[in-house]
Amino acid sequence: MNPKRKVKLSPPGQIAAGMDSIQSVARAIWEETHVGRGVKTLFKLNQPKGFDCPSCAWPDPDPDEVSKIAEYCENGAKAVAWENASKKIDATFFQKNSVEELFQQSDHWLEKQGRLTQPMVLKPGASHYHPISWEEAFDLMAEKLHELDHPDQAIFYTSGRTSNEAAFLYQCFVRQFGTNNLPDCSNMCHEASGKALSETLGIGKASVILDDIRHADLLLVMGQNPGTNAPRMLTAMEQLKKNGGKIISINPLPETGLIQFRNPQKPWEWLGKPTTLHDLHLQVKVSGDLPLLKAILKMLLAEDKKSGGKILDHTFIAQQTSGYEALLEHLETCDLEKLIDDSGVAETQLREAVQLLAENKNIIIAWAMGITQHRNAENTIREIVNILLVKGAIGKKGAGTLPVRGHSNVQGDRTMGIWEKMSDAFLDRLGQAFSFEAPRNHGVHAVGTVEALASGKAKVFMGMGGNFVLAAPDTQKVFEGMRQCSLTVHVSTKLNRSHLVHGETALILPCLGRTEADITAHGPQFVSTEDTAGRIRMSSGDLEPGSDLLKSEVAIICGLARKVLGTENATDWEGMAENYDLIRDKIEAVIPGFEAYNERVRVPGGFYLPNGAREGSFYTEDRKAHLTVNPLAEKPDSQTPFILMTVRSHDQFNTTVYGYNDRYRGIQNSREVVMMHREDMKERGYQSGDLVKITSVFNGEKRVLEGFQVVPYDISRGCLAVYFPEGNVLVALDNRSGESHCPASKFIEVFLEKMQA
Numbered sequence: 001m002n003p004k005r006k007v008k009l010s011p012p013g014q015i016a017a018g019m020d021s022i023q024s025v026a027r028a029i030w031e032e033t034h035v036g037r038g039v040k041t042l043f044k045l046n047q048p049k050g051f052d053c054p055s056c057a058w059p060d061p062d063p064d065e066v067s068k069i070a071e072y073c074e075n076g077a078k079a080v081a082w083e084n085a086s087k088k089i090d091a092t093f094f095q096k097n098s099v100e101e102l103f104q105q106s107d108h109w110l111e112k113q114g115r116l117t118q119p120m121v122l123k124p125g126a127s128h129y130h131p132i133s134w135e136e137a138f139d140l141m142a143e144k145l146h147e148l149d150h151p152d153q154a155i156f157y158t159s160g161r162t163s164n165e166a167a168f169l170y171q172c173f174v175r176q177f178g179t180n181n182l183p184d185c186s187n188m189c190h191e192a193s194g195k196a197l198s199e200t201l202g203i204g205k206a207s208v209i210l211d212d213i214r215h216a217d218l219l220l221v222m223g224q225n226p227g228t229n230a231p232r233m234l235t236a237m238e239q240l241k242k243n244g245g246k247i248i249s250i251n252p253l254p255e256t257g258l259i260q261f262r263n264p265q266k267p268w269e270w271l272g273k274p275t276t277l278h279d280l281h282l283q284v285k286v287s288g289d290l291p292l293l294k295a296i297l298k299m300l301l302a303e304d305k306k307s308g309g310k311i312l313d314h315t316f317i318a319q320q321t322s323g324y325e326a327l328l329e330h331l332e333t334c335d336l337e338k339l340i341d342d343s344g345v346a347e348t349q350l351r352e353a354v355q356l357l358a359e360n361k362n363i364i365i366a367w368a369m370g371i372t373q374h375r376n377a378e379n380t381i382r383e384i385v386n387i388l389l390v391k392g393a394i395g396k397k398g399a400g401t402l403p404v405r406g407h408s409n410v411q412g413d414r415t416m417g418i419w420e421k422m423s424d425a426f427l428d429r430l431g432q433a434f435s436f437e438a439p440r441n442h443g444v445h446a447v448g449t450v451e452a453l454a455s456g457k458a459k460v461f462m463g464m465g466g467n468f469v470l471a472a473p474d475t476q477k478v479f480e481g482m483r484q485c486s487l488t489v490h491v492s493t494k495l496n497r498s499h500l501v502h503g504e505t506a507l508i509l510p511c512l513g514r515t516e517a518d519i520t521a522h523g524p525q526f527v528s529t530e531d532t533a534g535r536i537r538m539s540s541g542d543l544e545p546g547s548d549l550l551k552s553e554v555a556i557i558c559g560l561a562r563k564v565l566g567t568e569n570a571t572d573w574e575g576m577a578e579n580y581d582l583i584r585d586k587i588e589a590v591i592p593g594f595e596a597y598n599e600r601v602r603v604p605g606g607f608y609l610p611n612g613a614r615e616g617s618f619y620t621e622d623r624k625a626h627l628t629v630n631p632l633a634e635k636p637d638s639q640t641p642f643i644l645m646t647v648r649s650h651d652q653f654n655t656t657v658y659g660y661n662d663r664y665r666g667i668q669n670s671r672e673v674v675m676m677h678r679e680d681m682k683e684r685g686y687q688s689g690d691l692v693k694i695t696s697v698f699n700g701e702k703r704v705l706e707g708f709q710v711v712p713y714d715i716s717r718g719c720l721a722v723y724f725p726e727g728n729v730l731v732a733l734d735n736r737s738g739e740s741h742c743p744a745s746k747f748i749e750v751f752l753e754k755m756q757a
């Protein structure tokens with residue numbers, strides 16, 4: 001067997017951004033879009049009157065600051081260029097290429113074919129997609145949905161790019177149809193953060209805003225690769241450093257974006273020295289974070305005792321928290337040496353971290369998928385909260401929790417009610433506002449969706465954006481499940497695998513992107529989004545749409561709702577489709593925090609949603625912040641010598657593969673690689689480029705991925721990394737966190753076998 005693409009290696013980068021990232025932006029615009037159109041859009045990106053970047057959910061600076069600078073990053077610019085592809089996919093393309101032929105192509109190739117331009121249908125038994133009118137598509141969907149025995153046989157997924165307005169209408173339609181089957185990408189992303197933070201602090205979101213980072217003394221960045229996945233965060237980190245703050249990174253990989261930074265927005269600084277970002281890097285074992293945090297906490301308590309109680313904030317602990325005694329008792333029973341050993345980090349380094357935590361008061365802890373996509377994710381996140389609480393580092397300027405969200409509006413979608421188990425209070429208000437009785441039984445989450453599809457319990461799958469078949473765990477199972485559906489429907493901008501792994505009938509419904517003008521009979525419309533810091537802002541595109549046949553997500557939902565719910569349905573779908581102010585009025589009526597929505601969203605920079613934890617009020621049952629006792633995870637399967645994580649390269653947005661070069665890591669030309677420590681390679685007799693078969697073992701079941709090239713990398717011993725989504729083949733459905741059911745796509749027990757080249 002030969003690799004499909006031979007990997008080329010160069011030394012990993014030491015400095016993030018700078019000139020290389022500018023070149024990369026230029027290349028993306030040149031290759032994907034008309035140059036004028038691309039450059040025009042960049043000037044509107046994240047500006048108060050422009051559109052919200054469709055890439056990540058990193059917050060924008062305040063309007064007076066943002067208007068002075070170009071507020072975008074390399075990967076945001078790539079996302080915008082990708083959305084504005086000058087290439088188009090029309091009916092002739094589908095006539096030329098059968099579904100079978102398209103299925104044989106790579107994911108990169110599929111999206112590279114350009115923007116989808118008209119609704120398409122795949123009829124039962126047909127080999128090719130054919131054009132269909134919007135009206136016929138909605139009729140077809142209504143027919144298939146009405147054929148079901150129960151509304152719970154349909155599942156309505158959402159990816160995180162959907163605007164507040166579209167998300168609100170979508171969940172309203174789905175609940176009026178009669179189900180809470182509203183899984184979303186958050187189920188596979190920050191679900192564990194929401195769960196652990198709501199329980200302990202009374203709000204499932206970050207407790208800090210952008211400005212807090214500048215005022216922090218110490219920032220911990222755990223399980224996150226901001227240089228690639230939230231590049232604008234590096235600007236905030238640079239400011240923190242310039243103000244004398246310190247940074248600790250905790251990661252099995254020494255990610256370039258955590259080491260040094262040259263601000264691409266400040267070319268006059270490119271010749272000077274880059275800003276050194278992290279002061280300390282703790283190269284934790286994959287999933288070693290909980291033992292690491294416990295060890296730090298134990299040492300911190302010991303230091304506090306020695307200092308006569310000067311290190312922890314005892315007043316805060318006494319007045320604002322519960323559970324301190326139980327936590328102390330629990331830590332007594334933990335063996336420090338064993339914790340340190342399980343973390344994979346040397347004691348001397350942990351002592352340095354403890355020193356920094358002891359010396360500083362304003363502490364922020366940021367984290368992302370390296371913490372959430374684990375079996376013990378909730379426990380780890382509650383332990384993060386423990387550390388902040390004993391230091392009194394919450395509810396004040398420059399301190400708090402920072403779960404860095406992924407998709408640009410994933411947080412807003414959840415606020416709008418995209419969740420399989422919204423509270424009764426929300427459902428009551430929704431029912432009142434739209435004169436119906438919302439269903440109460442919980443729906444399925446993302447993993448539950450795969451189970452429901454695979455077991456035949458669900459028959460219709462609709463995706464509002466995203467690429468569910470590749471994003472979900474256990475690729476083989478998802479494929480089987482999708483193929484059993486009577487209907488699969490995707491509202492999309494680009495062609496992807498989910499269009500090709502389909503039900504008996506399939507529909508592709510092409511929609512407007514963020515950058516495009518959305519003009520209705522009522523005039524130009526704008527939408528709004530919520531960022532990681534809970535700020536709501538307007539987003540308004542002004543480019544000419546990629547095709548006359550595209551509809552906005554709002555229009556698609558309204559058109560569909562009218563057909564499915566019937567002409568007697570009292571909701572003013574037609575009115576809302578023309579005038580988005582009417583949607584925002586309804587949001588205001590249903591969701592607390594959106595008072596005077598239409599007025600405040602028009603103020604440059606928008607407004608912040610209320611956030612108890614940020615203001616030092618904890619809306620838990622007892623109105624206290626909870627210190628908690630969090631059990632350590634069970635030992636992994638001893639039969640499998642390696643723990644494998646799936647990560648993103650610098651050249652992708654989730655399942656959208658822009659290209660094959662992971663620039664910062666120095667891994668080029670191929671994504672079919674497995675990163676391994678040199679000593680582990682030596683011990684097992686592997687050479688760079690050797691081909692391996694990776695086998696994961698979970699509950700005795702095996703899953704395999706073949707033909708991956710071994711790449712020597714500075715990764716913790718005993719740990720491996722492959723890219724997402726390729727690695728999803730190896731993730732068993734039950735390999736997930738116990739409480740929030742987030743797939744443990746960063747904790748896969750595997751063994752390797754050499755393959756003949």
Ligand SMILES: Nc1nc2c(c(=O)[nH]1)N[C@H]1C(S)=C(S)[C@@H](COP(=O)(O)OP(=O)(O)OC[C@H]3O[C@@H](n4cnc5c(=O)[nH]c(N)nc54)[C@H](O)[C@@H]3O)O[C@H]1N2
Binds near residue numbers: 229230251286369652
């Ligand atoms: N350009 C770009 N931007 C994106 C995305 C994208 O694909 N491309 N995706 C968006 C989305 S939806 C999301 S959720 C975010 C994702 O943003 P990240 O969470 O940064 O994404 P991952 O690549 O999954 O990286 C996880 C990091 O966790 C580390 N890690 C893995 N396991 C462990 C562990 O056990 N402990 C610790 N401490 N670290 C660990 C990995 O080494 C890696 O550095 O980015 C968003 N932004």
Ligand SMILES: Nc1nc2c(c(=O)[nH]1)N[C@H]1C(S)=C(S)[C@@H](COP(=O)(O)OP(=O)(O)OC[C@H]3O[C@@H](n4cnc5c(=O)[nH]c(N)nc54)[C@H](O)[C@@H]3O)O[C@H]1N2
Binds near residue numbers: 492494725
């Ligand atoms: N193994 C493994 N699995 C993972 C992860 C991991 O780290 N490892 N990460 C998980 C995470 S954090 C997430 S968030 C999920 C992501 O899962 P998804 O959100 O489902 O996937 P994306 O790749 O972001 O979706 C890309 C598609 O969205 C469509 N699209 C783009 N823009 C728009 C738009 O404006 N409107 C509409 N309607 N469609 C649009 C395009 O057709 C594109 O092909 O994957 C999860 N799966």
Ligand SMILES: [Mo]
Binds near residue numbers: 185190405406407
């Ligand atoms: Mo995500």
